[in-house]
Amino acid sequence: MRYRRPIRAGALLGLAVLLAACAPAQTDSAESGADSMEGTLRVWLFSEVDQEPKEKVVDEAVAEFEAAHEDVTVEVQYIPVDSRAERFQGAFNDPSSAPDVAEYGNTDLAGYVEAGGFADISDELAEWKPYDRISDDVAATARVDGGTYGVPWFLGVRALFYRTDVFADLGIDTPQTLDEVVEAGRTVREEKPDMLGLSSGGAYTYGFLPFVWAHGGDIAEKKQGSYTAAVDSPESKAGLELYSQVLSEDVCPPQTCAQMTGNESVQNFIAGKAAMTIGGNFNLNAVDASEVAEDTAVIPLPGTEPGSVAPAFAGGNNLGVLAGTDHRTLSVEFTQLLAGKKYQQRMYEAMGNLPTLGDVQSDAAAADEEIGPFVETLESGTRFVPVTGAWAAIDAEGVLPTMVQRVSSGDASVDAAAAEAADSLDESFGGE
């Protein structure tokens, strides 16, 4: 048996050499530097539940672009929002199958930039006039560490939808503060036990965050370039406490509501099963087409004091140019065309998405009073999630929904759940 030892040592050595010699694959991210003015321009846009109107607008823009540029074909692909993470990772890993221009959700950007996926187009935008008409709050959703990685294309802002008939029936006044919103929900549920007072789920992060922001709290604070969790601050906990009152038997029972996402929360309202919900301007068309259309009113979600507005999340989609493109000039031009005034207007008419250009916004608000509460919410200041690549992991692991759900199910107190969430956030921020 003596001869076994050298063999084993040799095998171990061989394994060590193998491990040291081969490293996991890395994409060679050196940009091609090519800037071709012909060929195929590949564009990724998100698919929508009702996609036809969007496709129509985009087709018009493509036709206009192709007419202006000979020898250029624009190929648009619609990708599902749910699997976007995998799609974009694939695109960054293999630049030859990546698009030139892509629509992306603004919360995902920091991660994409960290991966080197998008090109900084600050210089091109500096010379593009319409860019000045995008407010700083909104433009910031396309900026990471001083670079600008796209043009905000449209926004989704949320406000409070409520049933005027139910409120009139029960003699409830329009709520002036967040506490009154919860109180109104309680009254409705007491009088009409088959209705949800306020349909807002445990997995509805952007329904929950305004509660935190309204109380002066936040997810995290940026200090000296790095983030520290702030969900366990007294202000944040006050917001969490109030939101956990929503997710209780007497407003929105956890059995039904704990797992609901934003979309499902709004669906309950559309189905007539809820007296209030926190819905976006992008839900307006669906509400208008439903049976509760006549009895629905929308106001900005009130803050803690009468007359104040709870800061909304500045969600929205941007158009950006991928770092690996070899059609940079064309890509920027196409982005500017699609995000420009003409097609923002069209997109607003087709999809009900809130425009990002100030002049298109005010035109829209003047022409259509339905959009008023959303523009008002936007104007009173919006907030955003931490701009860091760690957000993708935090979002995927459901750190905030977990915190809300643990409180609503009674598994943890507000203090305990907030402390756990803060630990888990700090771990993610530190892991960068």
Next chain:
Amino acid sequence: MATPAPPLRVAGRALARLRRSGRLEPWVYLAPALVVLGALLAYPLYQLVLVSFYDYRQPQVTGAEPLRFSGWANYRTLLADPQFWEVLGNTVVFAGACVTGTLAVGGCLAVLATRLSAWVRTLLFLAALGAWATPAVTGSAVWLFLFDPSLGPVNQALAGLGMTGFEGHSWTYTKWSAFGLVLSQVVWCSFPFVMVTLYAGIRSIPGEVIEAARLDGASTGRIALSVMLPMLRPAMVIVTIQSIIWDFKIFTQIYIMTGGGGIAGQNLVLNVYAYQQAFASGQYGLGSAIGVVTTALLLAISLVYLRVLRRQGEVL
């Protein structure tokens, strides 16, 4: 040997010796399978282990940040994470229950099938094949619909029978009720394999053996325990190991039916957890470490199981 033989001659001689002793032939037959396994199994496994030793996240994949060999760091992070231990516990309990459930249902139906008249048996097999052929995604969606809180026929039927507590009852709200629902779906879609295999096993037991036992005065229970079960052991081994492996790495059903891991992640199992870490949040290194741990666990369980069987005197 005075002069060293040229290397080629040595190799040739070694080959000849192998051929003489008949040791080369099996390898020639095995070669195609080994090549395929090597390419499709060994290489990915090697990559998995390799990646698990690196700090390998999205920026590293695209080359935006340099690669860093991090040694056991991913494993240390994993083992220090209480969530991992909870998920591991969930997985073991859940997979154990699934295996037991599948074997019990499949075994009972296999025995039943041997006693049914031909056409009833055909019906049973057709129904089972239907469940077997249903893709996991479709099956999960159908079960979710059946148990939907307000629209699902199950709740409507229960409420209709006077149990009004089930009106709007959510089956996925509490941890064990959600696991139970997924378990029933898993058992439903995997019992046919067990049933068909065991049925074939029972049928292959020669009638003479049973007859002999009966003549010796053995009762039906005695025959089942002491004659049929030992003869069924090879088939049992296969279905048990297969079930352990399948149920330990369940993904689709949990992912779909509990919405990616349930409320506050209460229904996470190892595979969904690995997916969440590796792909959804782009931490490939950590995700690979979970994959390696899962593989090691499965190997260990299978080996222990085989060992125990061998000790009982069964040559496989």
